[in-house]
Every structure is written in C-alpha cells, then in structure tokens.
Amino acid sequence: MKFSYNWLRDLVDQLDTPPSELAQLITIKTAESEGVEAHGDDYVIEIDNKSLTHRPDLWGHYGMAREVAAILGRKLIDPVEPQEFPGSAAVRVSIEDHALCPRYSALVFDNVTVKPSPQWLQQRLEAVDLNPINNLVDVTNYVLAELAQPMHAFDAAKLQGSEIMVRPARAGETIKALNDETYTLNPSNLVIADSAGPVAIAGIIGGADSAISNSTTRIVLESANFNASSVRKTSSRLRLRTDASMRFEKAQDPVNTIRGLERAFALLQEVSPGVRLVGGLADNYRPIPVLPPVVLPLDWLNRKLGRAVPEDEVRRILESLEFRVEEIAPRVFSMFVPTWRATKDVTIKEDLVEEVGRMIGYDSIPPVAPLTPARVPPASPEREFHYSVRQMAAAQGFTEVHNYSFISEDMARVFSVDVSAQVQVSNPIVSDQNLLRTSLLPGIWKNIRDNARHFDRFRLFEIGRAIHPDGEVPRFTAAMFAKDDGASGVFELKRLAECLLPGVSVRPADATQSYEHPRRTGDVLCGETNVGRLFEFHPKMVEGGRAAVLDLDLTRLMQLQPTPERYQPLRRFPESAFDLSVVANPRTLIADIQSALEKLAGDALLSIVFLREFALPDGARSLSYRLTVGAPDRTLSAEEVGLVRTRIIEGMRSAGYELRL
Amino acid sequence: MSPEQIISDLHATSLSALEQATTLDALEAIRVDALGRKGKLAEVSKTFGKLAPEERARVGKLLNTVKQDLETRLDQRKTALDSVAIDVRLESEWVDLTAPVPGIRPGSLHPITHVQRELEELFVSLGFAIMDGPEVETEHYNFDALNIPADHPARDAQDTFWLKDGRLLRTHTSPVQIRALEKFGPPLKMIAPGRVFRNEEVDASHEHTFYQLEGMMVDRDVSVAHLLYFMKTLLSAIFHRDVAVRLRPGFFPFVEPGFELDIQCLICGGKGCPVCKHSGWVELLPCGLVNPAVLRAGGVDPEQWNGFAFGLGLTRLAMMRYGIDDIRLFAGGDLRFLRQF
Numbered sequence A: 001m002k003f004s005y006n007w008l009r010d011l012v013d014q015l016d017t018p019p020s021e022l023a024q025l026i027t028i029k030t031a032e033s034e035g036v037e038a039h040g041d042d043y044v045i046e047i048d049n050k051s052l053t054h055r056p057d058l059w060g061h062y063g064m065a066r067e068v069a070a071i072l073g074r075k076l077i078d079p080v081e082p083q084e085f086p087g088s089a090a091v092r093v094s095i096e097d098h099a100l101c102p103r104y105s106a107l108v109f110d111n112v113t114v115k116p117s118p119q120w121l122q123q124r125l126e127a128v129d130l131n132p133i134n135n136l137v138d139v140t141n142y143v144l145a146e147l148a149q150p151m152h153a154f155d156a157a158k159l160q161g162s163e164i165m166v167r168p169a170r171a172g173e174t175i176k177a178l179n180d181e182t183y184t185l186n187p188s189n190l191v192i193a194d195s196a197g198p199v200a201i202a203g204i205i206g207g208a209d210s211a212i213s214n215s216t217t218r219i220v221l222e223s224a225n226f227n228a229s230s231v232r233k234t235s236s237r238l239r240l241r242t243d244a245s246m247r248f249e250k251a252q253d254p255v256n257t258i259r260g261l262e263r264a265f266a267l268l269q270e271v272s273p274g275v276r277l278v279g280g281l282a283d284n285y286r287p288i289p290v291l292p293p294v295v296l297p298l299d300w301l302n303r304k305l306g307r308a309v310p311e312d313e314v315r316r317i318l319e320s321l322e323f324r325v326e327e328i329a330p331r332v333f334s335m336f337v338p339t340w341r342a343t344k345d346v347t348i349k350e351d352l353v354e355e356v357g358r359m360i361g362y363d364s365i366p367p368v369a370p371l372t373p374a375r376v377p378p379a380s381p382e383r384e385f386h387y388s389v390r391q392m393a394a395a396q397g398f399t400e401v402h403n404y405s406f407i408s409e410d411m412a413r414v415f416s417v418d419v420s421a422q423v424q425v426s427n428p429i430v431s432d433q434n435l436l437r438t439s440l441l442p443g444i445w446k447n448i449r450d451n452a453r454h455f456d457r458f459r460l461f462e463i464g465r466a467i468h469p470d471g472e473v474p475r476f477t478a479a480m481f482a483k484d485d486g487a488s489g490v491f492e493l494k495r496l497a498e499c500l501l502p503g504v505s506v507r508p509a510d511a512t513q514s515y516e517h518p519r520r521t522g523d524v525l526c527g528e529t530n531v532g533r534l535f536e537f538h539p540k541m542v543e544g545g546r547a548a549v550l551d552l553d554l555t556r557l558m559q560l561q562p563t564p565e566r567y568q569p570l571r572r573f574p575e576s577a578f579d580l581s582v583v584a585n586p587r588t589l590i591a592d593i594q595s596a597l598e599k600l601a602g603d604a605l606l607s608i609v610f611l612r613e614f615a616l617p618d619g620a621r622s623l624s625y626r627l628t629v630g631a632p633d634r635t636l637s638a639e640e641v642g643l644v645r646t647r648i649i650e651g652m653r654s655a656g657y658e659l660r661l
Numbered sequence B: 001m002s003p004e005q006i007i008s009d010l011h012a013t014s015l016s017a018l019e020q021a022t023t024l025d026a027l028e029a030i031r032v033d034a035l036g037r038k039g040k041l042a043e044v045s046k047t048f049g050k051l052a053p054e055e056r057a058r059v060g061k062l063l064n065t066v067k068q069d070l071e072t073r074l075d076q077r078k079t080a081l082d083s084v085a086i087d088v089r090l091e092s093e094w095v096d097l098t099a100p101v102p103g104i105r106p107g108s109l110h111p112i113t114h115v116q117r118e119l120e121e122l123f124v125s126l127g128f129a130i131m132d133g134p135e136v137e138t139e140h141y142n143f144d145a146l147n148i149p150a151d152h153p154a155r156d157a158q159d160t161f162w163l164k165d166g167r168l169l170r171t172h173t174s175p176v177q178i179r180a181l182e183k184f185g186p187p188l189k190m191i192a193p194g195r196v197f198r199n200e201e202v203d204a205s206h207e208h209t210f211y212q213l214e215g216m217m218v219d220r221d222v223s224v225a226h227l228l229y230f231m232k233t234l235l236s237a238i239f240h241r242d243v244a245v246r247l248r249p250g251f252f253p254f255v256e257p258g259f260e261l262d263i264q265c266l267i268c269g270g271k272g273c274p275v276c277k278h279s280g281w282v283e284l285l286p287c288g289l290v291n292p293a294v295l296r297a298g299g300v301d302p303e304q305w306n307g308f309a310f311g312l313g314l315t316r317l318a319m320m321r322y323g324i325d326d327i328r329l330f331a332g333g334d335l336r337f338l339r340q341f
C-alpha cells in the first residue's frame, strides 16, 4: 500500500516531519515501511501490505493520517464535510442476505460531464499507483485511497429496471467485467444485479455493460459494505484481486459508506461542475451491532507491558486514536472502540496493550528477568538418543543429509511401496511429488546417484520421519557407496549397526525386494526383534559402483538400548583358551556354527570369537574360532578344559561336521 | 710373581679389555674371566693360604678394591654400550610422519543440526523443555487453535500443503504450543524445533521445506519486559556478542500484542549498510504475548496465566551463521556442501 506524503499533510495539521523520518516512525509504531520514493513534488511511502492485514482503516490515507497525528501529537483533519441527503431515494436497493452485504448506500447524480480529472487529482492517484481514467471513476478511486471505502459508479442509463439487487449469483450466470474478462459465477459469489442480470461482482469489480462512458450523463454511485470472507472467497476463486477486494477482505467499517458518499459528492461538484443530486439517499442496512466497551484495568496493563505508564498518558494515547475512554473505577478504564477498528481488529483488552505499548514505544520498556522458580525441564530422551545416533554415525564417517518428505508415485513403485496406503498431498507443487515418504530410501538412493558423480566413495545418512496414515516413525538410513565391485559396504554398515546397538545381529533375508541384492540382504535383529534391514542395492539400481544401505527403526533401536544397572565383578580365576576349526559347506553361516559351538560348550564358555576362514580346495570353508572357558570360583584343571573341548568336538562330529585339529 | 703383582696385572689387563669391548657379550666374557666364580681373581685368592697373616690381610684388601673397581667399571661400560645400542635402534626406526593414514575419518552433521543443537542446549540451560509435534497436523492445531479461523487472511500468507485425508503439513511449529499446553499445562517454558512446509515455488531464497524453532513461556504475569529479556539473552548467546534488539508492531493472530523483533545490524553496527538496507536493523523473528484465544484453546485460563511466544527460523539462522546464499543447498544432499560443517 502506497501513501502520498502530500496527501497525509492535507490530513495532519502542521505535518513537517521529513518523509523518511516519518516512514521510520510509522515502522516503529504502526506498520512496516518498505521505503520512501520521490514522486514529482511528492514522496511516496510504501507500507508492507502484510503488516496491514488486521487494520482495515489503514487501507486509506485518512486512517494512516490518524496514526501519524497520534504519533506526533498533532491534530487530525477530517476531509469529510457532513451533508444531508433529504428526500426519497431515486433508486431502490434490495439485499437478499445482510450477512453478506451489511450495508448498501447509493446516490444518483444527474447532469454529469465525463472528462479528464484536474491535474492535482490525477497526480494524487498516480502517486499511489491508481490510473486516472476519467473524472467520475477517479473520484471513486480517490475516496477509496483516502477513506478506504471502495465505491463504484454505474451509468444509470444502462441499468435495467428501477431496483438494484444484491444477491448470490445464479449458477452459470456470466458477467463481462471492466477488465474485459468474462467470469462465470456460481451461488457462492455475491453480485449486484439489475433486472437483466449481474452488473458487478460485489466488492470486486464492476461490469463492462454499465460502465461510465463519454456519453454518460446520469450515474448511480454505490458505496457499500460487503462481508470480508465472502469477498475473499470469490476473489480467490476468480483469481481476481482488485483495490476494492483487497480492502473489503480486511473487514471494512459499515459506518464508512455514508462518509464515502459525502466525500464523493464534494469532489464531484469540483470535478464535474453542474452535477445535480437526484433524490435522497438510498441506504439499506441491518443495524450495526454496538460492541460492549472493553474494560482495561491499568494495573493489569502495566503488568503486561512490564512498565508503569501514567494514567493520563494512557488516556491521551487512546483518545488520540479516537477510543472513547471512561474511568469506571479507580485505575480502570472502559473503552469504546471506534467503528473502524471494531470490525475485528480491537475486541479484547490485550489489543489495547498493543495500542498503548506501540505508542509509548517498546524501546521504553527495559528488559527484565522473570522471577520464576528454577525448575529442571522435563527430559527429551528420544531427541537425545537421535543426537547420539547422529554423532556415532558421523564418527564412523557418515555425513548427514536432509531430504524432502515428498516422493513421486514412480519412486514409490521402485521401492515397492503401496501407493494407495500412503498419505497423499492434494496440492503438490510439482504434480508428481504427491506422496509423503514412508521410507527414507528414495531420498537416499537419489543422494547416492547424485554424489557418485563427484566422489569415488562416500558415506551418508539421514534421520527423518517416515509418514504413515496412522503416524510418524523416526528412521535412520545410512548408505555407503564405492566405485569398486567389492562387498565391503554391507560390512561397514553392519559395523555401524553394531556401534549403534551392541549385540545386534544380521540374518540373511529369505525374501528380498527387487531393489535389493538377493545374496547381500539381511534383517537386522536384536534378539528376535527386527530393528531394520541391511542390504546392498541390486546392481541394476546403481551404476559405476556398489552401494549398500542400513535402514533402522529408531524407536525400536532406542527401546532396545542396553541400560547397565549393576556391574559384573571382575573374574578372579585364570581362564583357558583353545581354538577349533570346523569344516563347513560353502554357504554355511559363521553365526550358525558359532551358536552350535556355544551350545555344546555349555556353562564353562566365557567367550567365543570367530578368528578366520580358510577356503579348502574342494570349495568347503574351514571356520576357526577361539573359545575361552573358565569357572567363577576356581581355576579349571587341564583335564576339565580337555573334557569341554572333547565334548564339543564329539558333538560337532555327531552333527556331521569335520574338525581340523 | 707376588700375588699383589698378579692382581695388579689382572686389573690392568681387564681394564684395557674393557675399554676395547664393544658388545655386551664381550663385557660379560671379561666379567666371567676376571670376576667369575672360576675367574682369575678367584684363582689368585686360592693362593692366599700360603701367605703370612699380615700379608694376607693386605693382599685381601687389594683384591676387594680391584673387584669393586672392576664391577663399577663394568657397570659403567655396560650403561654406555646400552645407550649406544638404543641410539642405533631408535635411529633405525625412523618413520615418515607426513605419510597419509588409511582408515575412515568422521563425517559431519547437517548445518541445521549444528544450529538446532546449539539452540537446544542454550534453552535447556535457561530452563526450557524441548518438545516435538507431528509434521502432519490437523487444521485444528495448525490454524483454528492458533486463532486463525478458516476465512482469516493470515491463511493466505501460509500457503498450505493439504492432504487428501483432510489433514495438512504443518506450516509452522506453532501447533506444538497448543499440544504442549494440553499435555503439561502452566507454568511452562518450552521450545519446539522442527521441519515445516509451505506450498511455495523453490528458488535460491524460497523453500517448501525448512526448519523453525518455536518457543513459549507461560506463567503468571509474563510481560513484554520479560520477552525482551529472553530475546536479548538468547540472541547475544546465538551471535556470541551483545546484540541490541527492538520490537515493532507485527501482526500474527496467535499473539497479542504481536511484534517483529529486529536486531541491530551485525555487519555495520547500526550505521546502515546494504545488508540491512541502510536501516541499521535486520528483521529476525516474530514474537508476542500469547493471544488469550490460544491459551483457551490449550485449556489454560487466560485470566490466571499468560505468556510470550516466538518463532525462530532455524534455516534462516543457519544461512546467516554460515553465509549460505542458496537455501536449496540444505535439502540438496550434496556432500561437497555438507562435508563443510
């Protein structure tokens, strides 16, 4: 929203603060200025529209002038001279639903001459980015820019019938608007209609057929108030934002329609001499609700601000903003909110904290530490655990990535995800990024392929949420890529899994997914609980190297973390160790032989460690283990150790294994 | 020869051999030869029986002196040879310490993780709890409970990803305010960092996915002065120096009054420069006193309790901290970028 400095000077007595300084004051006290630019002999202060969202009154110069007057302690000059419009109206107005149109006021003028506006008026409009069109249209725009009251002038000769109707559009009704576009309407759109059909889209734009032309001599001047949300919905459905709709969207003051007409009449007399008012005021409205006053206890106000503000200063500030202040009890004010702030802006006493606070200046409030008891905040163990996982992964050489939460249906199919079971986005930015990820794999896969262009080998990981229809699951996915044909990736990742959860094991998976290497895929287990998957990508998935992935459920990983409670006393008696080598079939698992050995060793076994494997000429594998045995209360004799060893060897032999001794 | 003569000769011979010995073995041979149980001095002592008592005492004394001298000299020589030997060994054990070392090096954490972690630790030290909320939210928590009803224009400013099941991706971390109030009630000091989503086209300065950190304190009579205190403490800790802050009016439906908090430009110190658009101030975060409607939505009586809330852009802070000028790098997964942190 642009404000003309000269315009503000018309409305604020003795305004002499330089424009850039004024813009700074407005920023600090009212709304954010985005800069000041010279415009002829004028200056234009641009205010960020977002900072005016809640202030319908600031969409016109008069509202901003009121702020400036209050900030500087000057007098506000009202450009509107009260007028009487006696007599019966020359046009009849009917409103079907006052909730959508709380008020519709109109005047009819005759003997108008359409011509260019005088220079001063054109300059004012140009300064605030409104195009001068002709004197009649320019007057409506001038009032819009000054009083925030949108208006519309119809060529009376082109209206059919004697009644202006404010009603919902009929389904399929069309209107050719002033911008030469034709809009097809539906009953959610409010229109102004004559007996032949819509002549304007209410609060947004007028129709081309009833527009002012050079031959216009008689006009109907509309000054109405429309429901903010209805205008907003229609404007967004039609993708049509206008100076009028932007203002109505902010909930304008219904009292203002008459002020708009009064101001317009005065201006018309200046720009179209000889103009004649026909009949009196047409004014259809529902009673404007009077809101109860807002009660403001001054001690409460001081406690909210954290600074004492003298009573008379509070009164001065609020009165300068045209609140009506009454003291209803000692140090308690009752506040009548002016109508232009009552549509939704100021309704509760907290709103008044802002009015007083911004005017005294927030820089006048000293920072104060609150006097509250010291409390240890509740812990967030899950967050701490995730952070420890991050640190461990980084210590193992993995670098953290973030990927988007969106994936495409194509990607979902690659990863065998059931598209129908995923949470879907109705309005994705890119039409194919319409699913929420139920796995971090698609993102990690992309990371692997992207980074393989720059690096021969790398490790990366992500911690993020998999989003399922019934909830969000934190996952950890790590990957390792190397430009060679080795199998080291799965083992490096297995080590990472062991670092993250001591005691974890990997079991080859029976069924594998199409993106997994069928011979290099396993489930990650803690005891019998599945905590994730370890696999190498199927070679068809990754070009120019091998990539392996570790994918873990962080919730389970956290639940299974060991929590040492009582330490085990150190052993006091010596232990004995011996090695055994078992000859096994090529695909016999090291872990299976180990558990067979463990079972046979029994209670005496303290530890068993796999030492090495050795390929035999016939393709079999010789697997060597070191077993350590002992007893808690004595030293085992050589005979006892020998017995354990013999028991194991005989047990293995009877299970069909050959031992190399 | 008299025994004294023999002893003196042996002494001299041994000393000269000792001087010439270059190995520990040679030293040991000399020791055995002279001092051993069957060595030459032992041989000599066997002849003492023939001597007169006073002569025996004199020769015995000489023998002991020579023995002690030889033992001392042997030890000294041994120490010297040991030292030479270790020097030779050490010299032979030279390595090239500039040689590169095999093995894996630590990876790195995401820049957002670094900034987020730092802030979490800071807030915990100020007594704040860290909380989490879902990324998929309901309209109730993301908008309605935060005083942003369906037709509120503020919804336009937060382009929303809607889900087919009627829910949405949270557009801010503010819903955690309501969830925290519901779960813990007042008094409460909490922060909620996390991922948020806006339906925006992506370019160097806009992302549809970014990180925020929500903060809230609810207690009796929380004031603007308290908010200022926390913001100043917090920002001075973040930027590792005393920062000047200012509040100016800002409109956010979930706070009243609402503020934009600016910090004095760290580049020019407030004199004005291109970074601060010559204003001396940089807009940093929105904050305010919690709107009573929000407290009520969280089940808290606004006549008894009130509070402040703020929203910090973690992604934006990381950009400021590391001078990152393209927001797309954060979710780009490019290790050339990520390995720098």
Ligand SMILES: [Zn+2]
Pocket: B265, B266, B267, B268, B269, B270, B271, B272, B273, B274, B275, B276, B277, B278, B280, B281
């Ligand atoms: Zn600067």
